[in-house]
Each structure stands twice: as C-alpha cells, then as structure tokens.
Amino acid sequence: MKNILKRISTNQTKTMLLLMLVFSVVILLFSGLVYFSIVNFSHQRFYELLKIRATTIVQIEKSKQHLDIPKNHILNSLNDEELPMEKDYVFEVPKDSNYSQITSQIHIPDTFFKNIVKKGEANFNDKEFYYIGQSFKSENKTYIAIASAKNHYVVYYLGYLKRTLTTCMILALFFSMIFSFYLSKTLFKPILKITNKVKEISSENLHLRLEPQPGNTELNELIDTFNGMLNRIETSFETQNHLIGNVSHELRTPLTSIMGEADVALSMKRSNEHYQETLQIILNEAEKLDKKIKALLMIAQTGFDGKIQKMDKVRMDQLLWDVIETATRINSKNKVYMDISMLPDNPKKLKVFGNEQLLHLAMANIINNGCKYSDFQQVKVSLGATDTHVYVIIKDNGIGIPDTEFDKIYDPFFRASNTRNYEGYGIGLPLARNIIRMHKGELIINSKENIGTTVQISFPIFVLS
Numbered sequence: 468m469k470n471i472l473k474r475i476s477t478n479q480t481k482t483m484l485l486l487m488l489v490f491s492v493v494i495l496l497f498s499g500l501v502y503f504s505i506v507n508f509s510h511q512r513f514y515e516l517l518k519i520r521a522t523t524i525v526q527i528e529k530s531k532q533h534l535d536i537p538k539n540h541i542l543n544s545l546n547d548e549e550l551p552m553e554k555d556y557v558f559e560v561p562k563d564s565n566y567s568q569i570t571s572q573i574h575i576p577d578t579f580f581k582n583i584v585k586k587g588e589a590n591f592n593d594k595e596f597y598y599i600g601q602s603f604k605s606e607n608k609t610y611i612a613i614a615s616a617k618n619h620y621v622v623y624y625l626g627y628l629k630r631t632l633t634t635c636m637i638l639a640l641f642f643s644m645i646f647s648f649y650l651s652k653t654l655f656k657p658i659l660k661i662t663n664k665v666k667e668i669s670s671e672n673l674h675l676r677l678e679p680q681p682g683n684t685e686l687n688e689l690i691d692t693f694n695g696m697l698n699r700i701e702t703s704f705e706t707q708n709h710l711i712g713n714v715s716h717e718l719r720t721p722l723t724s725i726m727g728e729a730d731v732a733l734s735m736k737r738s739n740e741h742y743q744e745t746l747q748i749i750l751n752e753a754e755k756l757d758k759k760i761k762a763l764l765m766i767a768q769t770g771f772d773g774k775i776q777k778m779d780k781v782r783m784d785q786l787l788w789d790v791i792e793t794a795t796r797i798n799s800k801n802k803v804y805m806d807i808s809m810l811p812d813n814p815k816k817l818k819v820f821g822n823e824q825l826l827h828l829a830m831a832n833i834i835n836n837g838c839k840y841s842d843f844q845q846v847k848v849s850l851g852a853t854d855t856h857v858y859v860i861i862k863d864n865g866i867g868i869p870d871t872e873f874d875k876i877y878d879p880f881f882r883a884s885n886t887r888n889y890e891g892y893g894i895g896l897p898l899a900r901n902i903i904r905m906h907k908g909e910l911i912i913n914s915k916e917n918i919g920t921t922v923q924i925s926f927p928i929f930v931l932s
Contacts, residue, residue, distance in 0.1 A: 490643035520614035550616035809851030832895035841865030
C-alpha cells in the first residue's frame, strides 16, 4: 500500500493525472459546446419554420372576404405535408381576455395568448410540440393565428447526438489517458535516466559523465551544469588524494632526518662540535619542515573557493613591470624581457578584477621558475588583450618538462626528474594555478624537454557594471 501511495505521489504520476484532467475538461467543454449549439440551432430553425407557417396562415385568413369565427371557437387546420404533426389554429381574441375555454381545448397556458396580443408575436414549447402565434385584425376584430408542430429533431435526433457525444467522450478520455501516460513517461524518461546514472556515480568512478539528450536544450543545460560540477569534484578529489600522498612523503623526509640525527646524537656521548653539527642539521630540517607546512597552508588558503580578502581592478602591465623589477632586484642574474608589441590601444583592456598581491605572487612564481630552470637565460614576457580577455605569455628556453611527467606538474611538492640540481619545493605552479582559477582565469602550459616552456595565462577583462 505504501509503495502504491509513493508511486501515486511521484511527479510523473501527478503530471499524467494533471494532463488527463486538462484533456477531460477540454473534451467536456467542447462536447457541451457542440451539444448546446446544435440544440439552440434546432430550436431557432424550427421556430423560423413555424413563423413562416404562422405568417402564411395570417395572410390566408386576411385574404378571405369575410372572416366569421364564432366567439370562443377555434378554427383548426391540419397540414401534415408542411411540418411533422402540424396543427394550426385561428380564433378571435375574447373581449374579456379570458382564455380559459381556449386553453382547455389546446392545452396552452393563457400567458402565451396574452403575450401574443401584447407583443404581436410569441412562441412556446412543451418539450415535444413547438408553438408560435401572431395576432392580426380583420373587420375591426382581433384574431390569433397559431402554428404548431412536433420537433422530431429534438425528440429523436438529439437523443442520438447525446449517445454519440457520450461515446466520443468515453473514447476521448480513454485515449487521453493513454496519451497522458505516454507523454509523461516521455517527459520524465530522460530525468529518470539521469537519476539512475547519478546513482551509479561514486568516489570510485568519478570519471563517469551524463550523456547529453538530443533536442532537449533545457535538460542539456542541466546535464552540462552537473557534468561541470562532477569535473570540479573529480579535480578536487584527485588533488586531495595527491596532496595527502605527497604531504605524507614530504613531511616524513625531514622528520626522519630529525629523528635519525637525534637518535644518533643520543646513542653515545659526543663532542661539543658534533652536537652542534647535529643540532644544525636538525635545525635545517626543521626549517624545511616549517617551509613545507607554510606552503601547504598557502595552497589551502588559495584553494578554488573564491575567498579573497580584497578584490579591485588591477592593471596587468603595471603589475608585470613590478614583478619583473622585483625579480631582478632579488636576483641580479634574472633576465626578463617585456614584449609590449601586442599592447592594445585602449589601456582599459589591460584591467582585470582581482587581488593584486595574489596575482603578483602567481606571476612571480611563474617568471622566477622560467629564470631558474633556464639557467638565467632571457625569459620573454608578452602582454596583449582582446575585447574580452587579457593574455600573458611567458616563454623560456630552459630544461622543459619530460612528456611522461607532464600530467603531474600541478601536484603539490612534485618536482620533475630533471630538476634535481635546482632548489625548490614543487609548490609554485600549483599555487599559481589556484590563484589564476580563483580569478576566473585559465592557465595553459606547453613544454618540451631541453627546449623550453611556454606558459599562457588569460583573465577576463574588468567590465564596469
């Protein structure tokens, strides 16, 4: 019973019932409109025929040279050739307006006769027979002519119409139920398919994605949004797994050195010089550990969560000049060349919306990497812009990145196999990517081992709202 109620309460069933209700109401309204329109037409048409007949009777009676109808006498005329069971009546209007004797003979209420005298014409029906009467004068006397007949169409054909419309309504309701079921199933089938697919996705198979539905724009928009969310979740999940693995390895190395040195120093008495040497090694390893922990905190603080202390418009050309000046001041061996040949005519196109300190940190990391891994050869920095984006291209002729290790360059603490002779912790590039993502930018790296690396960065330009 609970399963039945649960099924009835689903949106698919509700939609089917709602469609059936709408179809039923439309069918009932349409059938009622058809029925009453035909009934009204039949009444009007039959009254028109009777009116023609009554007018004919009046003309015939007026054409007689002498019309002598005894008081309270009804002149009957039967003419089955004109209308079904037609009966025509002509009588003089009583001077005392007492129609009781006449009503007893033809069984019509006296109000009908009074309306004829008052208005000159009136009609009346008693379900089967239809009456229409007209008053006329002849030799200073007032007469009433009535034409009546049985409306076979109303009596017989409307009954057939009722049965036909009832049958059509039952069939229409049956087919509307089938159509509603099919339509609701068709509408909800892609949603049910998506739901079942989503249920299959877990942490073990985050690579699965929803397939687009052809011809369904709204649903595809939902699918794209959901797939985008899965991309972010998968990236975050993989980054977290890599981070945990790398952190455990990177933190264990200095800790192992610290514990090893301390253990050796405590194993037996040593000279003061040996203790100082041991303490110096412990201090160095502790400093390395401290730097790595700070690097971890910085990566966490600049994670892709959009939380930045201060956002404002930043001129990228001014920022890059400041980065280059700082890099040269820190290490005089750094050689950075600023290519301004692609600068736009409108300096407003060089403005981005972001945090100047974080952008400075990201650019400095990439430019310093270019200088370091190219053995302080010249690093070329190009700046350009379109109507929508600002582009920064940083190119060096350094050691490059091995193809087999390229997919790991964004892992925290990862260092390529050809960087053993260079100082570093492997946190500059992941940190820079987090900052660029935070600013809705894009980072693209192309690199060949022993040839060099090209880094392309793009940011959306600052637009005044």
